[in-house]
Amino acid sequence: VWKVKNAPKKILGQTIRGVEGSLDSTRSGIIYLSETISKISYQQPTNFNERIIASKVSGNDNGFSFNSAQESTFSFYQNTIALNTAIVSPVARNAFNYYDYKLDGVFYQGNKLINKIKVIPKRPNDRVFKGVIYIVEDQWQLYGIELTTTGAALQIPFVKELVFKQNFKYDITQNFWVKLSQTIDFGFGFMGLNGQGQYTCVYNNYNFSPIFNKRSFSNEVISFELKANKKDSVFWNSLRPVPLTDEELNDYIKKDSLQELKRSKPYLDSLDRVSNKFSITDPLIGYTYRNTSNKWRLNYKGPGRGISFNTIQGYTSKIGLNFYKWYTENRTKWLSINLNSSYGLAEDKLRFTGDITKKFNSKNNLRITLSGGSKLTQFNDSEPISPLINSIATLFFESNYLKGYNLDFVQIKYRQELFNGLETFAKIGYEKRSALFNNDNHYYINNKEKQYSSNNPLAPEDFTTKSVDQHQVFKSQITARIVFGQKYVSIPDRKINIGNERYPRIDVTLENGFGASKRGFNYSQLRTEIYQNFSVANKGDFYYRLKAGTFFSADDISFIDYQHFNGNQTQIGTKANYTNVFNTIPYYDFSTNKSYLEGHIEHDFKGWILGKIPGVNTLNFNLVFGAHLLATQERKPYSEFSIGIDNLGFGKYRLLRVDYVRSNFNGAQHGTFVFGLKFLGLLGL
Structure with a gap:
């Protein structure tokens, strides 16, 4: 569950959308609430599988919760806890290098003596916890923990602190204390948006003698049962291990009742009317028109956002239009159409480019793009210097590093994951290339030790020789991207790849130029x-x-x-x-x-x-x-x-x-x- 308190209406001038009906008059309340019931299989050291039986998201009966045991399973018996950065466990092998300890009391649980031990960091700003651990006498196993770390230690700036609580119970058949529950409480704050959250896990029905086979584990680490998000309240009330608080219960009631309203055309249109209001600065900066009920939007990028300077075009500005249409509620299938223009004042030339991209699904990520037009392109198409940095270097330091040529082109691109761990990228197109020359020697600060170079990377002091002779060529490129042992999450309408830290990503590319005019x-x-x-x-x-x-x-x-x-x-x-x-x-x-x-x-x-x-x-x-x-x-x-x-x-x-x-x-x-x-x-x- 995530809650906010006194939330601002805007962040960086952008209206916060999607919280309508979630907040009270003080703009406080629950912004996200979900529950998950899972069956987990685990085999040391790394085999893991989670089958989500039931998933519930407040206010969205078609939603799938992203709560997962994999992301929330933390064992303090490990030397470090991976939380953006590695935090040293108080019971790690090298823990005495990071912590001091103080016995803070003892008590009995049945006939087991439990030691309450205060954990004190040697260096408070290190990657460490502080708090209390409970150790079972003679067995030296964890009975419970209450440990806190900070956002500074995690190097996650918007997190204030993170509090872990774990409770264990004794299993007589295994002579071991197994995890019973875990709660993670956190506070966050960024750009005026402040709040807190809680993540609670309850573990039960342990089977310590499972029978696994070769099919028990695969690269699919999380999957959902059919209709996992369609369980009714009777199901949840019978299996929910931790009762809902009054606030959480009211959130379900309120948001579920508002669900149909929020999907209705009148409601969506009312939200769009607010966001579609026109401002006097919109022609210069940009404007977005939304038609959410029909699943499309039109975005205009104004010339004021893309002003830059280079010695080829002089002062240049860009104007763009984007039409975006989605076909599913979760936007797993969409169409995007772009039209962009660029005008250089000194060059006095207007260029246009356009593209159409269709994403067919989010299971194998199939998408096709058709593009074409005319543009100024850097010789290195990775664009090692951005227009902003080049503008500053040029105008203030007389260092015109950006070098480019004119490209007229038509191209089609294709992308698809053929099977898990192998994704292909392919493109083929026609290109007409021609040289460009400097047209503007303007600067703000004169560097007496430097002067502008030509637009010829091979001859920076030659201002008359063309950098390239005009020519045409067809180009093709195909790339195979391989990720060995790639782990992934299967959701009914999409697949989410999460990689595998143990293996590298490998790209193999074959590029061809053919049918050239020279x-x-x-x-x-x-x-x-x-x-x-x-x-x-x-x-x-x-x-x-x-x-x-x-x-x-x-x-x-x-x-x-x-x-x-x-x-x-x-x-x-x-x-x-x-x-x-x-x-x-x-x-x-x-x-x-x-x-x-x-x-x-x-x-x-x-x-x-x-x-x-x-x-x-x-x-x-x-x-x-x-x-x-x-x-x-x-x-x-x-x-x-x-x-x-x-x-x-x-x-x-x-x-x-x-x-x-x-x-x-x-x-x-x-x-x-x-x-x-x-x-x-x-x-x-």
């Missing part, structure tokens, strides 16, 4: 990418990404089709981690049409080191280490090493990072600082 521009490239991240107990999170590829018949291909690497010359980072970027490499200096190898590793210690330093541990910073390598056939290897501090910020807003990066190439070394503004990445800027 001789020598046809080619093939085969490449692979391996990515994985996993936790290392309470010592942090480890990330790595490896890429390798080779070209065939590509000696004379267009520079556009080279393999380009994500560089960074701005000293600004925007990603949560740097496993897909080189932070001091120029954007196109290492581009290649030969074989290449690229590798990135990063380890976020999550307070394991800085949390032990007096004074520093009060700041809740994370030490981050990184290493990066690039090897191409034509050049000597390039490497970077970095050390940085993450989780910088103020209060709940921890979206900053700073790294010192040291590069090494051909015997020359270079060092610089990179400032991570992660909020830009979250905002798509």
Whole structure:
């Protein structure tokens, strides 16, 4: 159950929708209430299966609760508890490095002596709990726990604190204390939205001698019985282990009675009339028209939201329209149509692109996209520099890093999961490419040591030679994405993949250029990418990404089709981690049409080191280490090493990072600082 208190009407100017009828006159009340009854199978060390027999969501008789035993099963016998970061258990093997203990009393449960032990963190800002554990004398097993940790320890800024309570009962046949119940209480607050929640689990009907076979466990970890969400009140009243509170009972009654009203056309239209009100700033910023009862909306993106500057177009702005139609209540099947325009003032050219995407279902995620139009495209289509950062670098530092060409194209894309663990992506299209030149040398601050470079990455001081000769080519690309041992959740109308931390994700891609208008521009490239991240107990999170590829018949291909690497010359980072970027490499200096190898590793210690330093541990910073390598056939290897501090910020807003990066190439070394503004990445800027 989730509750809010004195909720604001808007957050960041956006009206909070979906809480109508949930809150009282003070804008307080229950915003989410659900229950689940499950049958759980478990076999050490990792085999797990949950079959949900019944699921109930207040106010939605078609809904499926996302309460699951898998997400809420915490064993304090383990050395660490995984809660966004690893929190050290008070009964871990190395617990004495993190806790002091004090006997706070004893009592008997039957003929068993129970010790009440106070748990005291050695360093309060470490990844630890505080509270009380109850230990059975001589058996040294848990009788109960009451432990608290904080959002700061979890590094989840909007969580104030998390309180665990577990009770155990003695099973005489196993001579062991088994878990009877668990309650998790939490408080949260962010941007004026404050509240609390509770997650209660009751365990019964243990079978300690199950008969398992090869079919007992699979990669499907959670599934729902047929009509699990259609159980009546008689069923729930007979099996519910914990009685509903008066507030929860009233919430069911109120929301269930309002359910039909909220689905009715008059009610939905009344909500839409409020949100569809037009504002004087809408033509500049944007506007959304909703027709919820007919399951569609139309969104307009105004020119004021996309203003940027580059030396090719000058000041440029974008206008966009999006039509979105969904066919099911849970939006598992939908249609999206986009029309976008871009106009460059200095270039005096208007470009249009459009696309239509149809998602057919959410079981195998089948979707097809048809797109086309004309656009300015960076030579590296991964777009290593964003329009915002390029605008600032260009106007204030006279560093016009964005280099691009004109692309006229038609393309069709396909995506589908063929079976669990194998997803395919394919696209084929026609492209007409032509060179562009600088059209604007405007700047705000004159850097006397620099001047604008040309739009030719191969000849930055040549302002007359074309970066590419105009040509046409057909391109195809097919990617197989493999996730070994991929775990997933089966819901009647969709499948949710949750990956598998033990194995990496592997992408294998074959790209072809054919039917080119210029001789020598046809080619093939085969490449692979391996990515994985996993936790290392309470010592942090480890990330790595490896890429390798080779070209065939590509000696004379267009520079556009080279393999380009994500560089960074701005000293600004925007990603949560740097496993897909080189932070001091120029954007196109290492581009290649030969074989290449690229590798990135990063380890976020999550307070394991800085949390032990007096004074520093009060700041809740994370030490981050990184290493990066690039090897191409034509050049000597390039490497970077970095050390940085993450989780910088103020209060709940921890979206900053700073790294010192040291590069090494051909015997020359270079060092610089990179400032991570992660909020830009979250905002798509």
